Amino acid sequence: MLAAAHQQSDFGYSLEVDGRLKAEFATADGARAGAKELKKRFLLQQIRIYDAQTKTREEVHL
Template sequence: MKRSNGLPNNGYALIVDGQVKTEFTTREGAVAGARDLKRRFPVLQIRLYDAEAKRAEEFA
């Protein structure tokens, strides 16, 4: 289920250049997805959003 701002209520999401793009149930899945995107498109700004903690962190 999503919030009105597009962020998930549970799990993890990738925020790419300021927009929620993909949701994951596990942190490991989100990190793998972010790593793949960053490898293919190194200039993208990618953040990992943790719905439980309600915070996003920069993925380098």
């Protein structure tokens, strides 16, 4: 994990929890691992991975 994220970055991957950016990762694998861990702990939260390069979001499901 790189740092806490409060705005969209131009590189890397960010975790969105209920529409708010929470953490930034350098790799997609790191972001997926972090997102899955959060989803296990907080099942009802909407967790997505934001890819800054393609400007797309991926919903995380268990």
